[in-house]
Amino acid sequence: MQIIDGKLVSETIKTQLAEKVLELKALGKKVPHLAAILVGDNPASETYVASKVKSCAEIGYNSTLLRFDAQISEKHLLDQIIALNENPDVDGILVQLPLPKHISEELVINTIDPGKDVDGFHPMNVGKMVSGLPTYIPATPYGIMLLLEYYQIPTKGKHAVVIGRSHIVGTPMSVLLSRNAYPGNCTVTICHSHTHNLKELCLQADIIVAAIGRPNFVTADMVKEGAVIIDVGINRIPDATKKSGSRLVGDVDFAAVKEKASFITPVPGGVGPMTIAALLKNTYYASQGEKVKLN
Numbered sequence: 001m002q003i004i005d006g007k008l009v010s011e012t013i014k015t016q017l018a019e020k021v022l023e024l025k026a027l028g029k030k031v032p033h034l035a036a037i038l039v040g041d042n043p044a045s046e047t048y049v050a051s052k053v054k055s056c057a058e059i060g061y062n063s064t065l066l067r068f069d070a071q072i073s074e075k076h077l078l079d080q081i082i083a084l085n086e087n088p089d090v091d092g093i094l095v096q097l098p099l100p101k102h103i104s105e106e107l108v109i110n111t112i113d114p115g116k117d118v119d120g121f122h123p124m125n126v127g128k129m130v131s132g133l134p135t136y137i138p139a140t141p142y143g144i145m146l147l148l149e150y151y152q153i154p155t156k157g158k159h160a161v162v163i164g165r166s167h168i169v170g171t172p173m174s175v176l177l178s179r180n181a182y183p184g185n186c187t188v189t190i191c192h193s194h195t196h197n198l199k200e201l202c203l204q205a206d207i208i209v210a211a212i213g214r215p216n217f218v219t220a221d222m223v224k225e226g227a228v229i230i231d232v233g234i235n236r237i238p239d240a241t242k243k244s245g246s247r248l249v250g251d252v253d254f255a256a257v258k259e260k261a262s263f264i265t266p267v268p269g270g271v272g273p274m275t276i277a278a279l280l281k282n283t284y285y286a287s288q289g290e291k292v293k294l295n
């Protein structure tokens with residue numbers, strides 16, 4: 001069994017991007033600039049946005065963090081996005097989700113210039129991804145594809161079971177795993193809350209992508225010997241032994257499942273850091289007027 005080191009791979013990618021920034025600087029060109037919008041004071045969102053901004057600084061990108069309180073009007077938020085769309089110095093725009101209930105996520109995403117939509121959530125970019133055209137790929141599935149490639153994990157003809165059908169992870173992941181390229185060419189089963197025979201399907205899986213948002217959802221009795229396990233979960237659970245009073249766990253019972261897996265991503269240190277690395281790659285492409293080409 002091999003533990004997939006997402007922290008290491010993300011650092012490798014960040015080092016490559018930092019070198020590209022130095023090249024741009026040497027040519028007297030502008031460095032990539034990511035603008036992040038954070039609405040409200042959800043502590044998890046604050047942590048994620050802070051680590052995105054910190055990663056930008058580490059590799060030499062510019063970043064702007066725009067913070068608004070939860071009561072911001074939808075109109076005012078949309079005006080901010082339009083200003084970023086029109087600002088030629090800004091290459092990538094990220095609106096941290098979830099948003100307060102009075103703001104339409106759909107309207108917000110539709111307002112972002114598709115050329116600056118480094119999250120890959122705009123319907124035009126989703127459409128391109130589904131059509132197999134170069135575009136910005138949502139950061140979490142993109143990060144997982146980069147991990148599969150880095151570890152040279154075989155995917156052709158494999159049965160991949162994706163648990164969860166969100167627009168951010170499960171749906172794009174299933175599209176990417178079934179595309180005609182490497183990584184890809186999997187036979188994909190996408191499971192969700194209405195799936196009856198989840199355990200049987202999982203037992204047939206060569207690759208399981210768990211993106212449900214429930215701690216210890218995938219247990220050892222659901223996993224075939226030698227399966228590849230990708231854990232997208234980020235669940236904070238109470239832990240009295242920790243100073244913070246809580247600890248981070250994924251959707252997979254890591255301790256038991258790792259005994260059966262051929263490859264497994266830990267939480268933390270697996271998919272999470274890769275989400276940030278993939279976002280930074282998208283931002284680089286956006287700054288160069290390019291789209292992501294998955295090999």
Ligand SMILES: Nc1nc(=O)c2c([nH]1)NC[C@@H]1CN(c3ccc(C(=O)N[C@@H](CCC(=O)O)C(=O)O)cc3)C=[N+]21
Nearest residue numbers: 047048095096097098119139268269270272273275276
């Ligand atoms: N518009 C938008 N784009 C996003 O990409 C987006 C979002 N909204 N909303 C929330 C989710 C979540 N997300 C994570 C990023 C990094 C880690 C990460 O670095 N995790 C570390 C640990 C972090 C910790 O200790 O809390 C790890 O797994 O090792 C996790 C989760 C991006 N998201």
